[in-house]
Amino acid sequence: MTFKKINAWFHLWFGIISGIGVVVLGITGCILVFEHEIKSLSSTWLHAENSTGGKILPPSVLYKSVEKAYPGREIESVWYKGENRTAHFRIHEMDSTIFVNPYTAEVVATAPTDDLFQFVKDGHYYFWFPREIGHAVTGWTTLIFFVITISGLILWWPKRWTKKTREQSFTIRWKAKFKRINYDLHNVLGFYSLLLALLIAATALMMSFAWFNNGVNWLAGAGPEKPRIKALSDTTTNIKTNLLIQMDKAYHKGVYELAEHNPQEVIVTWPEKPSEPFYVCTDMYRGTWRDVYLDQYTLEVLPGSDNRLRDEHVAEWINRSNYGLHVGDFAGMYTKIPYFLVSLICASLPITGFYIWWGKKRKAWRKKKKSITV
Template sequence: MLSKINAWLHLWLGLAAGIPVIILGITGCVLVFEHDIKELTTDYIHIESRTTEEQLPPSAIYKSVKSVLPDKDIASSWYNGLDKSVKVSLDHSDSLVYVNPYTAEVLAIVDHEDFFHFMDEGHRHLWMPVKIGRQVVGWSTFIFFILLITGLILWWPKKWNKRSREQSFTIKWKAKFKRINYDLHNVLGFYSLTIALVMCLTGLIMSFPWIRSSVVWLTGGYPNRPKIEKTNEEEQIDRPLNDALRVADQIWYKVRYEYAKYNKEAVIVHYPEREDKTVYACTDMEGGTWRDLNFDRYTLELTGRKQGPIDEANTTEWLMRSNYALHTGFIGGMTTKIIYFIASLVCATLPITGFYIWWGKKRKAIKKPKRTQLATT
């Protein structure tokens, strides 16, 4: 009875979530190599590397972009290393600006709404309205997680002999198409199971706060760090734009020389607006993880809850901060990217091969009564 229930769940849940899973798998394949493809196909991201001291501060980048786009509000500068251009984000704009960090030359103004952005929207909310699409993606991912468990139960051999091992671990390429299709679903599904489960769980953490809080509770919770008090508002004075640029420069230097531990020349700095009391910066961007920092605008000291280097994090903090890297395959560089690409591609094919298995059985069941009727006649 349990076996029949498991098979029934695997069938109908698979039919229900098939199309979203195909879309998520295909878009996931594309997005794994987004940054690598952009570097190979553009001439404004990769630049000739120079020394750390030759990198220009955020104020120089700001003034350069402002001279080209005087009507645009500049939000932040993304330094991506000594051999990469600085990516500048603009408020209320679909454009991104790429600037040479050594000469402040504007290399390109690129529309953010490109092919990869289209794929990203499909992966996040299936090109539907965001609120609806995210729910569909979240619950489809949840269903796919159940499908992986029920699929493993269906795959598990009743007897571990030579014949069952061959059927479970190898594809018979010389067999008929129906058998090859079955093996593609059964065998490849098993080989991609571990990575598929990781992608599902990390995707669920992104989709549902209750799953995220459950994982935090199960892993012991965040370390108890005292919250750093903000500066008294009475001591804060409104300052002009030039001073805001000076603050951005000081934070940039402070992050690189006092806080950064990994990939020190890769830093994100936000330009503070007049009403901002804190300034956001990001460092230690390596392997798909990063370190968020918030500075008091007037004292230039860290404020809020201090986030340390990733190697000092406990289990919960490491999992939460590595969630994106574990979901995308960035965690281990090119090797894990390739593994995730293959696993994501297999996941995209599972609803297709599974549907063909079900359709073949259905057609066989329809034809069988007719043959029995003719034999009786």
């Protein structure tokens, strides 16, 4: 059995095995590419009018407003989304987000987190299975897709480069019969989407398998994996502080001292215990972010916090940029549109591929039936 036949067999049967999964991942990926844009158009409570012409209020003011609206509930965090956008509050053991006008502290709306997009995410991440099972299924489906994409390139590659093979390899003959158009859609579009499809799959594999992530880090020149340091506040200083005042200071530090990009968008999560730090998420820019932990008493940056992205080692830069590279957020619409199209093509490949196989199978059955009849 030649390598070409083995490769064709592998491409066919592993394509059939992973087909439904690839379709699900591709379609849900298409939707999630424009999640924020769709939500911005459909959810009016995401927008906040600055009717007073004032500045964005600090967390303590918004906190008191939410506390008044939901007395006795434990407020966890606030996510400032920037100018003319509502601030998002999360409450412990409550599957909803509270939207607050950051200029007036008015509670605008409360919406469940378990919405349509969460349903799509559950499909994209876990195929709607229990988390552990779904995570494994997603990872292995992506790995198979990654390998059969490479095998597809081998099948696509012509034996000889002539004018005819170039036309067959790079153009779709729209005036041909449906069977030929379907073949070209699989063959030609598969080639044009190859590099971006491999990037999307590779970044997904980094999130799915530790061994794959470690392999990428090794190729990027990283040393042995270092244990993650747990950030803890120093309770031995015995400093008396007001948590709301410290909260405002942590927010101010995140916006005016720590942030390099998009400073108005920041998350502040306040501590529940004396030993816990403030968590400040800043530099949320084109699919990347910076996790910073501040001592709740001194507000000093604690070990375990991320460096600025430009100061990171190549391997760590790849890890922190991985999400943005996966969802196509690193260059705005210039990358989101191609990502949408490639995700759509990836979803179509198992369908067009199955039709090619089914057509050959039917042709073989007809020949066999005809020979038996004769």
